[in-house]
Amino acid sequence: MATQASVPASTSSLPDLASVQTILATDCGSTTTKAILIERQEQEFRLIARGESPTTVEAPFDDVTIGVLNAVAELEDLTGRKFLEDGRIISPRRDTNVGVDLFLSTSSAGGGLQMLVAGLIKSMTAESAQRAALGAGAIVIDVLALDDGRAEYQKVDRIRSIRPDMILLSGGTDGGAVTQLLDVAEMIHAADPHPRLGLTFRLPVIYAGNTAARDSVTQVIGDQVELIPVANLRPVLERENLGPAREAIHRLFLEHVMKQAPGYDKLISWTHASVMPTPAAVGEMVQAAAREENTSVLAVDIGGATTDVFSVFGGTFNRTVSANLGLSYSVCNVLAEAGTDNLRRWVPMPVAEDRLRNGLRNKMIRPTTIPQTIEDLLIEQAVAREALRLAFAHHLQLAVGLTGVQQQRTISEIFEQAAGGATLVNMMELGLIIGSGGVLSHAPRREQAALMMIDAFQPQGFTALAVDSIFMMPQLGVLALVHEQAAHQVFRRDCLILLGTVIAPVGREKEGQPALHYTLTRADGEAEEGQLSFGELRRLPLEAGQEAEITCAPARGLDLGEGRGRTVTKRVAGGVVGLILDARGRPLNLPSDDPARIAKLRQWLAAIGAGETGTLSAGTP
Amino acid sequence: MPTAYTPGLTVTGDTRIRKVRRLPMKGQVLVEAGQHVQAETVVARAELPGPLTNIKASEKLGIEPNELPSAMRVSVGDRVERDQLLAELKSFFGIFHNELRSPVEGVIEHISELSGYVGIRQPSVPINTDAYISGVIEEVLPEQGAVITARGAFIEGIFGVGGERRGMLKVLAASPDVHLSATQLSDDLRGMLIVGGAGADAAALQRAAKVGVAGVIVGAVTDSDLRALVGYDIGVAITGHEDIPMTLILTEGFGTLPISQHTFKLLQSLDGKQASFNGATQIRAGVIRPEIIVPRDGDDGPAPERAEVVGTELVIGSRVRVIREPYFGQLSKVTALPPELQEIATGAKVRVAELMLDSGERTVVPRANLEILRD
Numbered sequence: 001m002a003t004q005a006s007v008p009a010s011t012s013s014l015p016d017l018a019s020v021q022t023i024l025a026t027d028c029g030s031t032t033t034k035a036i037l038i039e040r041q042e043q044e045f046r047l048i049a050r051g052e053s054p055t056t057v058e059a060p061f062d063d064v065t066i067g068v069l070n071a072v073a074e075l076e077d078l079t080g081r082k083f084l085e086d087g088r089i090i091s092p093r094r095d096t097n098v099g100v101d102l103f104l105s106t107s108s109a110g111g112g113l114q115m116l117v118a119g120l121i122k123s124m125t126a127e128s129a130q131r132a133a134l135g136a137g138a139i140v141i142d143v144l145a146l147d148d149g150r151a152e153y154q155k156v157d158r159i160r161s162i163r164p165d166m167i168l169l170s171g172g173t174d175g176g177a178v179t180q181l182l183d184v185a186e187m188i189h190a191a192d193p194h195p196r197l198g199l200t201f202r203l204p205v206i207y208a209g210n211t212a213a214r215d216s217v218t219q220v221i222g223d224q225v226e227l228i229p230v231a232n233l234r235p236v237l238e239r240e241n242l243g244p245a246r247e248a249i250h251r252l253f254l255e256h257v258m259k260q261a262p263g264y265d266k267l268i269s270w271t272h273a274s275v276m277p278t279p280a281a282v283g284e285m286v287q288a289a290a291r292e293e294n295t296s297v298l299a300v301d302i303g304g305a306t307t308d309v310f311s312v313f314g315g316t317f318n319r320t321v322s323a324n325l326g327l328s329y330s331v332c333n334v335l336a337e338a339g340t341d342n343l344r345r346w347v348p349m350p351v352a353e354d355r356l357r358n359g360l361r362n363k364m365i366r367p368t369t370i371p372q373t374i375e376d377l378l379i380e381q382a383v384a385r386e387a388l389r390l391a392f393a394h395h396l397q398l399a400v401g402l403t404g405v406q407q408q409r410t411i412s413e414i415f416e417q418a419a420g421g422a423t424l425v426n427m428m429e430l431g432l433i434i435g436s437g438g439v440l441s442h443a444p445r446r447e448q449a450a451l452m453m454i455d456a457f458q459p460q461g462f463t464a465l466a467v468d469s470i471f472m473m474p475q476l477g478v479l480a481l482v483h484e485q486a487a488h489q490v491f492r493r494d495c496l497i498l499l500g501t502v503i504a505p506v507g508r509e510k511e512g513q514p515a516l517h518y519t520l521t522r523a524d525g526e527a528e529e530g531q532l533s534f535g536e537l538r539r540l541p542l543e544a545g546q547e548a549e550i551t552c553a554p555a556r557g558l559d560l561g562e563g564r565g566r567t568v569t570k571r572v573a574g575g576v577v578g579l580i581l582d583a584r585g586r587p588l589n590l591p592s593d594d595p596a597r598i599a600k601l602r603q604w605l606a607a608i609g610a611g612e613t614g615t616l617s618a619g620t621p
Numbered sequence: 622m623p624t625a626y627t628p629g630l631t632v633t634g635d636t637r638i639r640k641v642r643r644l645p646m647k648g649q650v651l652v653e654a655g656q657h658v659q660a661e662t663v664v665a666r667a668e669l670p671g672p673l674t675n676i677k678a679s680e681k682l683g684i685e686p687n688e689l690p691s692a693m694r695v696s697v698g699d700r701v702e703r704d705q706l707l708a709e710l711k712s713f714f715g716i717f718h719n720e721l722r723s724p725v726e727g728v729i730e731h732i733s734e735l736s737g738y739v740g741i742r743q744p745s746v747p748i749n750t751d752a753y754i755s756g757v758i759e760e761v762l763p764e765q766g767a768v769i770t771a772r773g774a775f776i777e778g779i780f781g782v783g784g785e786r787r788g789m790l791k792v793l794a795a796s797p798d799v800h801l802s803a804t805q806l807s808d809d810l811r812g813m814l815i816v817g818g819a820g821a822d823a824a825a826l827q828r829a830a831k832v833g834v835a836g837v838i839v840g841a842v843t844d845s846d847l848r849a850l851v852g853y854d855i856g857v858a859i860t861g862h863e864d865i866p867m868t869l870i871l872t873e874g875f876g877t878l879p880i881s882q883h884t885f886k887l888l889q890s891l892d893g894k895q896a897s898f899n900g901a902t903q904i905r906a907g908v909i910r911p912e913i914i915v916p917r918d919g920d921d922g923p924a925p926e927r928a929e930v931v932g933t934e935l936v937i938g939s940r941v942r943v944i945r946e947p948y949f950g951q952l953s954k955v956t957a958l959p960p961e962l963q964e965i966a967t968g969a970k971v972r973v974a975e976l977m978l979d980s981g982e983r984t985v986v987p988r989a990n991l992e993i994l995r996d
Contacts, residue, residue, distance in 0.1 A: 057908070152675070182736035183677075190673040190740065194646075216735055324857050329904055333856035357844035361875035362944065364858050365780050365904060369945040369990045370971065376946050377967040444968030611968075 014272050015092060015101050017483055022093055024075075024083060024100040025475035026068050027278055028055055028107040028267070031304035031328050031367050032438070033067035036472050037075050037100075038479070038490055045486040047494035050470050051075040054368050056263075063263035064107070065270075089270055104482060105271050106474040107264070108278035108303065114323075115249070116164040118144040118188070119209075120171035120180050128234050129170040129208065131318075132242040134398060136249035136280075138166070139306075139323035144187070146180060152187060159191035166252055167193065167203065167225075168245060169217070172210030174235045181213045185220040192224060202226040204252050208233040208245040228252075253277060273482050279308045281477025282436065283319050285491060286310040288480060290317075292492075295431025298457065300388060301473070302437035304328035304367055307387055309395035313424045318399040322391040327384060327439055328367030331360050338386040345590050346382035346455065348601035349375060374611065377444070381452055384439040388456030399424045427460040428506070428561050434496070436468035443467075447539075447610040450499045450577045458588050460506045461561040462570050465499040465577070498544050500575030504582035505558035508589075509534035515583035517553040522546070532583040535600070537607045540581065542574030550579070558585075580608060630777040630910060632884050638775050638914055639759070643766040644750050645669075650761050658752040658769060660787050660897050665750045665766045671743030674725050679737025682710050682719050686737030692721075693739075699729045707739060753785060754897045755916050771916035774891055776872075776884060778838070781900025781911025782851055782860045783868030786814075788835035790896040790915065792889050794818035798879035801839060803828035810834050814896050814913070816888045819879040823849040829867060836868040836898050838888065838913065841878040861901025861909075868900040870911040878950050881942075881994065891915045935974065935993060943976070945990040952994065953978040 023038040023045070033055045037048045051074030056067035072083050081097045083090055090099035115138040119126030122145035133140050141162055144155050159167075167188065171181045188205065195203045205225040207217055214229050221227060230244040268275050282301050290297040290312035299310040307325040311318050324333040335343065340353050359379065363369060371377040435441070435453050443449040449467050459465075472495050480487035509515050515534040521527045523546060532538055534555070542548055550572050556565040572579060584604075591597040605611050648667025652658060678693075679686045692708040695701055701723045709720040723741060730740040756771030791813045793805050801817030803824045811833040821829070821839045823846040829837050830850075848854055851863045872880050880888070896915045903909040935941070939955045957975035963985070964970050971987045978984060 156672070156675075179736070182738075186675050186733075186736055186738050186740075190675045192670070192673065219735055220733070329858060330856075332854070332858065336854040336856035354843055354845060358875040359946065361780075361844045361847075362949070365874055366944050366992070367904070370969065370987050371967050372945055372987055372990060373947050373966055377969075442969070 014482065020101040020483060020486070022100045023102045023104070023479065023483070023486060024072065024089065024091075025103070025472075025479055026071060026105045027281075027472075027474040028064050028067060028105065029278065029303055030108055030306075030326075031055055033064075033071045034471060034475070035068070035071035035075050036470075036475050037079065038486060040486075044493070045489045047470075047472070047490050049075050049078045050472070051078060063266070065263040065266045068105070068267060091272075102272050102482065103270060104273055104276075104475065104478045105267060106276045106278045106281045106478050107267070108306070114139050114141050114162075114165045116140075116142050116144065116159065116162060116167045116193075118167060118169045118171075118184050120146050120184065122148050124237075125171045125209070125234050128240050128242065129168050129245070131240075131398065132170075132208070132233050132245040133168050133249060134320050135242060135318070136246040136253065138249055138253065139321060144184070146183060155187055156191045159188060159193050163194060164203070165195055166249070167205040168249065169205055169207050170209045170233050170245070172213060172232075172234075173237055174211050174232050176210050176212070178210065178213040178216055181209055182216055182220060185217045189221050189224060204228060206230060206245060206248045206252070208248075211235075250277070250280070273478065276474075276478040276481070278474045279319060279321060281474040282308060283310055283317065284477035284480050285473045285487075285495075286434065287312055287317050288488070288491065289432065289434060289496070290315075293432055296426070296429050297432045297434065298425070298430055299434040299436065299473075300391065300440075300453075300457075302327065302384060302387060302391070302435075302439055304438075305330050307391035307437075309391050311395065311399055311425055313399070313426060313429070316424055318395070318424065320391070320395040320398050322387075322394050325387045325391050327380065327387065327437075328363060330364075331383060332364045334383050334387045334390070335360050337390055342386055343379075343382055345597065346385045346601070347379055348598050348605060349378070350594065350598070351375075351379065378611075380439065381443070381448060384452055385456045388452065392457055396423050396425055427458070427463075430459060430461075430463050432464045432466060433457060433459060434466045434468065434473075436471055436473050438471060441468050441471040445610055446497070446499055446576045447608045450502070450580060451604065451608050451610050454502055454504070454580065454582060455588065458504070458586055459502055460504055460586055462501060462503055462568075462572060464501050464573055465575070465580075466496050467499060469495055469497045498573060498575035500542060500577040500579055501572040502580040502582055503550070503552060503560070503572070504584075504586060505552075505554040505560045506586040507554075507558040507564065508585045509555050509557050511535045513555065515555050515558060515585075516581060518581065519551045520579070521549045521551075523548065532581055534583055534585060536581075536583045537604045538581045538583075539577065539608045540579040542572070542578045544575050546574040547571050548574070548579075558583075577608070630779060632776050632881075632887060634774045634887050634890065635772065635917075636775050638754065638756070638771045638773060638916065640752075640754055640756075640769045640771075640914075641762070641766070642750050642753060642769060643762065644748065646748075647764045648748070650763065650765070650767060652752075652758045652761065652767055654758050654761055656758045657756075658758060659755045660752055660895070662752045663749045664752050664758070664769070667748050668745035669748050670745050671727060673730060674727065674741045674743065676707075676721070676724070676739045676741070677737060678708055678721055678732075678739040681721050682708060684710060684737075687734045689732060689734050689737055689739075693732055695729050697729050697732055700727070701729060701741065702726055754914050755895075771914075773914060773916035774887060776887065776913040778870040778872045778900075778902075778911040778913070779874055780858070780860075780904075781868065781870040781902050782847070782855070782863045783836070783865050783900040784861050784863075785897070785899045785901075786835045786868050787895065787897050788812050788814040790814045790816065790888065790891050790894055790913075792816040792892045794880075794885075796879075797840065797882060797885035800877075801825045801829075801837070806832050806834065808832055814838065814898055816880075816885075816892075818885075820877045822846055826850050826869070830865070834867055836870065836900070838870045838872065838880070840873040840880040841871055841876050842869070843877075844875055847875075858902060858904040860903075861899065863900075868898060868911075870898065870900055870913065873950075874944070876950065883994075888913075894918075935988060935991065940994040941974070941976070941991040942994055943978075943986055943990055944992045945987075948976075948978065948984060948986060951978050951980065953984075955991075956983070958988075 026035045035051045051071045053070030093099040117129045126145040207229045286299040296313045301308045305326045307322045324330045440449045476487045516532045519529040551569040553567040560568045644667045650665045707721045727741040727743040730742040756769045759770040760768040799818040801821040806828045814836040817839040819840045898913045900911045953976040962970040
């Protein structure tokens with residue numbers, strides 16, 4: 001992403017990178033602030049320790065830096081070194097044990113940036129504008145277009161009632177007609193929108209439409225709002241230019257929203273580079289992983305308030321944020337959107353509706369609690385599956401058609417987009433899924449993280465799975481912009497943990513019928529073969545760093561990427577979980593009656609080694 | 622390092638309360654610094670401009686936008702009535718006549734020869750901002766509102782629904798652990814703020830709404846009963862704008878939880894007094910908690926600044942409440958704080974506290990699942 005050039009610089013100057021030995025990086029999440037210590041050890045940078053503490057934007061603290069200092073204090077406890085003095089971070093480093101050379105931070109505290117997007121044609125400029133806003137880390141609360149089916153007065157009322165933090169106005173190709181754009185500008189004028197926060201600010205409106213209409217638009221709404229003109233995001237029909245709009249959004253995100261988090265000004269004065277929005281930092285690392293592995297990547301960061309999904313397919317990067325899907329602050333919105341039946345279907349024991357609902361509400365109002373019992377853990381992981389599923393569905397809707405900066409498209413492709421846009425996400429082509437966020441990175445067993453991702457995303461064919469070991473992709477993302485070598489080394493050695501490879505044919509067979517025959521030949525030449533019935537899940541050990549060749553012959557109704565019933569031979573990578581043969585079919589269906597469903601879930605958990613469920617009740621809740 | 626969760630809720634009988642009351646837009650402030658006000662006193666007033674009705678006049682008249690001014694029969698600033706002639710167009714011989722009439726009453730705000738639009742601003746609507754609490758005007762915020770200070774009791778709940786209301790505080794619960802029942806809610810409680818105990822079921826909440834009570838305070842309700850009250854599942858925890866006839870404030874959480882002794886005793890001491898309260902809650906950055914404010918009568922002297930009410934340090938001997946299963950809601954005392962990480966039943970390795978539950982049972986609980994009490 002080329003968006004960082006415009007973020008405000010920090011007040012601390014960047015040290016000479018060649019002399020950097022010790023790096024401290026924090027990520028202030030909406031729930032927890034995480035600090036990592038990285039150090040050069042001979043030729044390589046490695047992770048030394050990690051500390052965390054609750055984020056302190058709430059009363060009685062009202063200062064995000066207190067959480068930062070607490071997390072760093074934990075690093076002091078763990079390493080026996082000194083990083084803090086007089087309530088701030090010691091830098092430059094004084095000696096081996098005192099201070100750090102480089103301090104960086106990301107932040108998602110302060111809530112999201114709520115944006116309204118407006119364009120002329122819903123499937124063209126409005127959709128491009130939506131991608132620009134999402135790619136910059138915003139939450140799009142509505143998309144207005146002249147052809148969106150609503151009457152003008154309804155749109156005016158809508159602009160008035162939602163009180164966005166910012167509007168992105170686009171439309172028209174450069175030099176094209178001006179009249180329709182003025183219709184949209186008049187709509188904004190009639191609504192006289194005011195920002196959600198602050199009486200004294202004028203609402204920022206980024207204008208990224210026809211440059212020839214810039215002056216006219218300014219005449220209509222220039223006195224009313226803070227109009228920020230940038231280059232047209234669709235200068236000609238067949239080309240998107242999202243960069244300038246994204247940069248403007250990023251700048252305003254930092255100036256208007258992150259500064260709402262108390263203590264943010266202080267934090268930015270401590271860091272050696274600007275404080276980066278967490279999703280933008282994770283996006284940096286996802287793109288780096290796709291480049292290094294030379295494959296398509298899907299990554300998810302599931303947090304307390306929001307879930308971000310990132311994908312790189314065919315070199316095109318996309319990000320979506322599901323603003324209100326998360327496992328603490330937003331956990332009840334997962335309940336509201338998915339419904340109790342969808343949550344309960346993943347729980348391998350009977351659970352009463354009241355117990356489920358009250359438990360989730362209490363998690364919402366006391367967001368830092370953790371599951372103490374197996375039952376509670378399984379419920380939380382069930383909610384995670386639904387949050388991931390919903391966030392992924394959201395991603396599929398938007399990772400379509402014309403996407404990305406300066407991408408050329410032919411006229412025929414433009415018409416395809418007008419017809420709805422084909423998704424860029426091809427699950428059979430997908431090479432790697434990376435899971436990040438507390439529930440995945442901190443799952444007591446890595447097998448649980450693997451199964452949550454498989455159930456939620458339902459990968460097809462051959463797909464490698466990985467987790468961010470201790471949830472440090474945000475810190476490495478901001479580090480990559482300052483010290484790429486250090487970020488790269490820590491990412492490979494300490495951050496990414498390969499879980500293994502999942503092999504999942506698409507299609508359906510009758511339950512219990514032969515589904516998949518395999519022959520696995522390990523590096524030492526030892527071979528094993530076996531057969532899975534439809535509906536079965538099996539784990540084959542294959543350690544991290546090892547590869548093997550597997551030949552899979554799916555049943556006639558099943559497809560592993562080469563066509564139904566066709567045998568596929570591939571080299572596959574191992575991991576801490578190993579190989580997971582998933583003959584449950586795609587789409588994955590769960591039995592509708594409770595006892596059968598519970599029995600199946602327990603069978604799968606046991607097969608993959610994700611947990612013993614023998615002690616759980618199987619009867620009435 | 623102690624990591625018990627402390628939501629930072631204030632529960633105090635005597636503190637200095639400061640309320641900033643602002644108009645949603647610029648207007649006129651009606652009070653002066655030093656003035657004593659009642660909760661109902663209007664401190665500022667503004668005229669909310671009526672909606673702007675935009676008419677694409679040039680299109681309706683069949684002319685170019687730049688020809689619009691010559692067709693207009695009214696000017697910017699003119700007051701117009703509904704159906705009044707705004708613009709007309711006569712052809713050369715007067716054979717064709719096209720006219721545009723106003724669809725609404727209002728004032729002509731703009732006539733654009735650029736876009737061809739005519740904007741008519743409809744009559745404004747007055748908005749009043751009241752003092753919300755009785756007290757003294759500490760500061761006037763020019764064109765915006767005022768800051769009111771008072772001395773009195775200030776209690777924050779953990780979750781609420783429904784907006785600002787006022788009423789006499791009435792404690793119906795004999796103890797903090799009893800449930801509020803529908804039969805306790807008689808018609809004479811109309812307009813009051815009722816204090817129940819550990820909970821109120823859907824029937825009790827429905828009865829409270831029917832009687833017309835202004836608000837209900839209880840330790841907890843079930844999520845199903847909350848849904849029955851507001852009519853839908855609350856997704857994002859941003860509340861206060863529900864279309865319900867009363868305000869509900871929970872002091873502890875969801876399920877069945879007695880109001881904490883400290884809070885209950887304070888509420889008992891305020892029985893019969895006028896309270897201002899608000900259920901608005903926002904659980905994320907910029908946190909807002911529901912509140913109950915009871916200013917003292919005629920006592921504006923110096924009061925203690927709001928104290929740090931809930932301790933943040935978890936130590937051996939701390940009184941705590943467990944806030945997660947399997948001991949959810951149980952009160953206990955910390956007996957040990959092992960420094961090393963310990964593996965719990967889920968397989969996670971976490972910092973724990975050893976507890977003596979009030980029931981006499983000894984157990985071990987993650988520190989993150991404890992709330993420090995001030996009973």
